[in-house]
Structures are given as structure tokens and as C-alpha cells.
Amino acid sequence: MDSAMNTNPYLSPKMKMADAINQYHSLLTVLPRLGIPLGFGEKSIEQLCTEQHVSLPLFTLISRVYIQTDYYPSIEELRQCPMNDILQYLQQSHQDYLENKFPHIEQHFNALLEPMDKKYSTLIVNFYKEFKKEVVKHFQYEEKVVFPYMRQILSENETDNGEHHHKSAFQQQHDDIEDTLNDLTNLLLKYIPAEVSSSERVDMLLDMYALSNDIGKHAMMEDRILLPYIQYLESQSHD
């Protein structure tokens, strides 16, 4: 049987990791979450995955979500992946957003808001605070409800006993996070006057575009991997 990677038109296991990243640099955020450190020299994707104990099908799955916007993995592909590792990855992503990505954007805030009319800067700060609160709440819901349920159903599937809960109706609302981030981006891009040399604003916008893209991929992973797989497992436990 073809491994998932062989059918991937964009990456192959023999490809150098450095070449893959140079070509698809949004993958750069994926590596630390999988525990793959930089400085990997000429090693191939396959070599690095083996060395760092990362499942190759998992790496492939995540990379394809990043690279290929129309990618919907089949159940077969999902079954090759250690689902617990995917949960681990998603949780790492949350941590990365909260501990690195958001604080990074917040660092730009002070310099950005200082020259601004106090009336406006307060508005922006409050808007951002509300948004951040929603994000944290959403992540917590996933970590306290969705992921544990997923782990439970996975372990039940292995032992194949116990009663089954059917909660496939988890509603993922990452769209809201992306939308609000885009709203903020547009306010800063279009409507708040700035100095010509507002490099701080430009840096902040670049960070926000990158974060928005990454959160979009995160949402795709939940919509196209997690939910279909929960549904699949639930349908299995009917038999």
C-alpha cells in the first residue's frame, strides 16, 4: 500500500527538510510543536522524523494541511497517524499561540499606541483584550472538553468496552478567531492613521497575517482531521 507521503505531490520523505522549509516556510511554525529542532543540516524529512521520534505519516498529514488548501485526508490516511500525537500537536499549538505568538504581537502594542490619541488607543486595547479573552476561553474548552473526550474514545476503541458517548456535534468556532483577527488587521491597516515610517505597525501587521494563516490551518486540522475521525470512531463503536 502507498504510504501517505508517496501520494503527496509536494513533499517526499527523501526531500531535505531544509528544502521543504525554504519552499513552504509556513511549515516553520510546525517544527517546534513537533519537537524538531532547527540546525538539521542536510537531513531528509524521513531521517529527521526517525531521529526525533515523530511519526512520518503525522508529519505528512500536518504538512499537507499547511501546503494544500483543498486537502481532505481520507480515513485510511488518518488511521495511519497516531491520533494521540495529533492531540498533543494541537495542544502544543495552543500553548505556542498563548506563550509566543500573541505576546509577540502585544509587544508591538506599546510603541504602536503611544503616539496615538488616547481615546483611540484605549479602544484598540479594549478590543484586543476582549478578543484575547475569547481565544483563551475557546482553547480551554477544547483542552478540557474536546481533547479529553477524544482521548477517552480512543482508549475505548483500543479496549473496545465501556459505554460510548456520542458527542460528534462538537462545534468548532475558530472562524470567529480568524475573523476578529482580520478585523483588527483591517483597522490597523486601513483606518488608523500612521506615520510614513511606522515600521512597528508594519511588523505588527506581518505578525498578524502570519498568525491568522496559522490559526486558519489549526482550524482546518480540527475540521478535517479531528472531527471526521471522531465521527469515524463513533460509527465504529456502533457495530
Place this chain on the structure above:
Amino acid sequence: MIKIAIAEPSQMLRNGLADLLRDVPDTEVVFSTDNLNALFSRMPALHADILIINPLLFEYSHRATLRAEFDNHPELRLIALVTSYLESQHLRQFSGIIELNDDLQRVKSTINQVVNTLQSDGDEPDTDPLSDREKEVLICLSKGLKNNEIADTLNISVHTVITHRKNIVRKTGIKSVAALTVYAILNNLIEEKDII
């Protein structure tokens, strides 16, 4: 982001087209398939804006009325991917046509034309600032009024309120009421004290 779905039996064409579309800004291929069953089972969840479809996927007897198959998606625009001769009356059901020997430029302009019909419900170009009516709706929104309350206040129908709201979102690129409120204050449409 304009969401595009592709339905085309040939894998080569499907992938090739998806590749070309990567160079068309603000578009995203959200789904591609070689058959109608997969397409129709996926359609409800896709929220695609544009479907590029080979009309040959439909049997001849259904081709003349194929647009009706998408009645559940009135906002969806169809683009025909034409790989062999098709009757012009069949092609009239499509908002645009892509032919096999179209180059990237041509494909881009076809998509852009269709995208433009998608973005402007009327004939207004996107660069217009908000109209007076839209500003009034925005002010009501910022004050926390609901659609029916806005309709009553401005003496217009709820449907018209919704149309204005769509136009506001399209022009500003801002979706949430919270951010629109910030926009209204920045543009001196309302005072901060007016917000509940």
C-alpha cells in the same frame, strides 16, 4: 478569501487548475473532486463561493437544467470548465467559462470577473466609501440595536438592513460588531459615550 470548489473528472486537469489558482490572489481551493456524489455530499459544509465544474459530469439530459441542482446554494457562482464541445444554451447557465487552452492570465481574468459579480450585489465599485444610509445603519449597530430595531428606527425593511450590513462588511473588510464600533468611533460617526 474567495472559496473555490472544483469538480472535474481528470486528475491532471484538476491538479493543474488548482495549481494555476494558487497564483490568483484572495482565492482558496477548498475542495476538488472527480464526481458529483462527493460534490453534493460535501457542498453544504463547504460554503464555496465559486464552483468550477465540467458540465460533462452531468448526463446530457440533465445538462440543460444543471443550475437547478444548485438551488440550495443561490449565492454560488458556477464556472464551466469546458473540455469538449458543449451547446451554448447549456453554457448560458454559467457565470464564466474556462477553456482548456486558456492561459493563466485568461483564467485569472475569468475568475476576477466572477468574483466581482460576487462581491458587489449592486453595481457599486468596491472603492466607494460608505453611503449615508450605510453610515446610519452602522451607527445603529454600534449602539447595539438589532436588525429589526434598526429597520424600525430608519423606517426600512429588515431585508434592506441586511443588505446594508453586507455592503458595510464588504467595503470595510470588518465583520464583527465590536470592530465596526471601533471603526465608527475612529471615523467620528459616534461618540464613545453613545455606546451602551
